[in-house]
């Protein structure tokens with residue numbers, strides 16, 4: 208049985224199955240997540256879409272016992288931080304639209320066939336939009352914290368689902384002190400810590416499903432307040 212198989216089955220779970228069965232894992236059994244699994248999960252996150260393909264996500268993968276202990280202390284003592292096989296600390300770089308980061312994105316695009324002219328157009332547009340101080344970016348990025356959070360959570364969620372499809376359990380976490388996480392993992396300024404993703408094998412029973420709000424309360428048709436057909 209390959210490490211990528213799902214709970215003894217010879218296939219990955221379908222996305223629909225993963226959505227139906229996923230719970231935020233309360234407790235992990237401490238078993239490690241194999242390197243090839245983690246790599247597949249992280250590659251999925253890296254494939255997430257982002258505005259102008261700027262890819263502002265940055266990840267710190269924490270697996271070493273001592274680092275997990277330090278991270279747990281920064282995460283309100285949540286035991287699942289230490290129990291998870293791996294915790295992906297999902298960060299964002301507010302400087303991604305500028306400097307070396309922008310040039311690296313454009314250089315990669317050139318390798319994939321983007322012309323110099325196309326890249327120059329992106330460079331000029333991005334610089335116009337993101338060149339100013341945080342909060343002044345032509346109304347498109349109301350603040351860099353929002354902008355970074357928007358993108359990092361797409362990569363985060365893509366990794367969560369890939370882990371679930373591969374048969375692993377996940378624990379999303381916002382319960383942490385950003386300054387303490389940064390200090391524990393030597394994360395420099397101006398990088399922001401957005402969320403933690405615990406991955407591993409569940410220990411004990413899953414959390415009770417709390418249900419979701421009805422579609423009619425959260426989804427409207429054409430105008431706010433109009434019932435969506437079928438809701």
Ligand SMILES: Cc1cc2nc3c(=O)[nH]c(=O)nc-3n(C[C@H](O)[C@H](O)[C@H](O)COP(=O)(O)O)c2cc1C
Nearest residue numbers: 229230231232285379380381382383402414416417
């Ligand atoms: C971004 C995010 C942050 C969360 N942070 C925590 C956390 O710090 N600790 C925790 O125990 N659960 C955390 N949760 C889990 C939620 O409590 C859980 O997803 C919610 O209660 C719904 O349960 P379910 O995911 O099992 O359906 C978080 C979930 C999300 C999406």
